[in-house]
Amino acid sequence: MLNLLIVDDEFLVRKGLRQTIDWQGFGIQIVGEASNGTKGLTLAEELKPDIILTDVKMPIMNGLEFMQKLKEKDLNPKIIILSGYEDFNYVRTAMHNGAVAYLLKPIDNNQLTNIIKDVINKITNEKNTKKYIDTLKDEIPAITKQFLSDLVSGDITDIGKINEKICFLNISVDFNNCYIVVLKINKYQNIMHKLSIEELNKFKYYINKLISTIFIGNSAFNSIFINRTEEEFLIIIDFKLHNSNELQLIKVCCTKIVENLKLHFKETISIGISNLCTSVLEINKTYKDALTACQNKLSEETSTIIHINDISFNGYRREIKETIKYIQDNYNNNITVEHAAKELYISPSYLMHILKKDLGKTFNECLTDYRITMAKKLLLNRKYKIYEVSTRIGYRDVKYFSQIFKKTTGMTPSEYIKAQF
Missing domain, CATH: 3.30.70.270 (Reverse transcriptase/Diguanylate cyclase domain)
Structure with missing residues (x-):
């Protein structure tokens, strides 16, 4: 059953509304009535009605003030205005404050019952939507878990579906x-x-x-x-x-x-x-x-x-592992073999010797290899421009970066991007 509150200073109007409409037939029960907005507000806070029928002109607190107070208290019933005033400003203010309909007195019962039917449909749809949303909210953690699990497992690879799920789950x-x-x-x-x-x-x-x-x-x-x-x-x-x-x-x-x-x-x-x-x-x-x-x-x-x-680099000596780690942690800075050797507390000449002996590369070759590896990853992300990638991997001169990239990969950064997409 939906709850209805009647707020009108005219006793005969309140009595007429009670007796001339088959509220039970609509699945509505009248839970209270008040003769002014102040009493109506007290009852609305207590009874939380789904629908309110209210007059505009009432003593102590009129209908428009009453509606404003309802909004301030976060009460959102469906409000139907009953008034003897066919004034546009009244109508506009009433609708602005949340009224769903504005009826002129004397009330046409057929017109009122048609409005009641529309209001019932709105309330039913809103409650069903809220129930669906509440159910969905309860299921969101499970849906998110399944999505992330499928994503990292490689079970979902369609970029459109991935982005759709990310948006839907608000990740x-x-x-x-x-x-x-x-x-x-x-x-x-x-x-x-x-x-x-x-x-x-x-x-x-x-x-x-x-x-x-x-x-x-x-x-x-x-x-x-x-x-x-x-x-x-x-x-x-x-x-x-x-x-x-x-x-x-x-x-x-x-x-x-x-x-x-x-x-x-x-x-x-x-x-x-x-x-x-x-x-x-x-x-x-x-x-x-x-x-x-x-x-x-x-x-x-x-x-x-x-x-x-x-x-x-399991199987390599400690100095090699630590040098590689130093490069990985600092590749975007202007680092040299001297910097790395100082961090490892060994001489630059000894570090150069073991790199060449164990890896067959110089320090600069190891640094370049890692920088280009990181550049490839960044270039695949279309949000970065080539000069931004250059800066992020430690090359301040984008022209020099392009030369190094082509020397290493056989392609310019632009050609590499085209080849990937």
């Missing part, structure tokens, strides 16, 4: 400039048998809470995460302002998670971090890199944080 993360972090609970099967359901849920809840606090609550980037499987958590991050310390900040966040867990639980986790993904179509590869890094642990007895590049 703010830029998948064309993001990192992926995979967090997995070590020895999950053993933990399931060792811990009670309550203890296991407490552990997973705490991981969720830490991710929400440390990643989602971080003002430096946009991020989204899901509990992809019982043992795996997926975090996707894009920085609001890109800088050379992005990976370091991600590692700091991961370290906070590990340290907090260590204080409260004996169980351990493994965390893998990808490189920057510059195209939503490369999300699957980026996820696989993060997963590979996550799985590249020597022991499950301790928690680990591994970036994909940290495992790329």
Whole structure:
């Protein structure tokens, strides 16, 4: 049943409205009546009617003031104005304040019943829409989880459908400039048998809470995460302002998670971090890199944080690994072999010697290779112009960058872009 409130200073009008309309037949019950706007407002706050029939000219508080007060109190009934005044200003003000109809007295019952039917249809449609939206809101987390899971698994590759889902789910993360972090609970099967359901849920809840606090609550980037499987958590991050310390900040966040867990639980986790993904179509590869890094642990007895590049040079001496890492962390700056050697506390000549011996390359060749690799990724993202890519990878002279790019790849940056699309 819909609730109706009648507000009119004329007793005979109120009585007539009660008795001449078959309200029950419309599925409406009259829950109250008032002789002025002040009393009507009190009843409206208390009874929350779906429909209000109100006069315009009443003592103490007239109908227009009454409607304004309803708006101020966030009450949104369907209001039908009953008035003896055929004045455009009254009509305009009434409609502006939310009236759905304006009827002149004496009331034509046929006209009123037709309006009532329209109002009932509006209310029914609005309630059905609200119910649908509320149901959809409840399902959004599950839909988002499935979408992200399908995206990183490579099960959805149609760029149109991807963008449609991103828009529909209101996801703010830029998948064309993001990192992926995979967090997995070590020895999950053993933990399931060792811990009670309550203890296991407490552990997973705490991981969720830490991710929400440390990643989602971080003002430096946009991020989204899901509990992809019982043992795996997926975090996707894009920085609001890109800088050379992005990976370091991600590692700091991961370290906070590990340290907090260590204080409260004996169980351990493994965390893998990808490189920057510059195209939503490369999300699957980026996820696989993060997963590979996550799985590249020597022991499950301790928690680990591994970036994909940290495992790329296994088997090489420490100085080589640290030099490559130095290049990856600082490639967009004006760095030299002397800078790297100083960071490693070795001589430049010794560093040049072992690079040539172990990799067959000079420091500058290693730096150029990595810069061009990053340039290729950035060029695939159509939002960057060639000169912007040049600057972002450490070349201030775009003409020189183009020469180096062509020498390395056999194509100019423009030709490379055309070949990819």
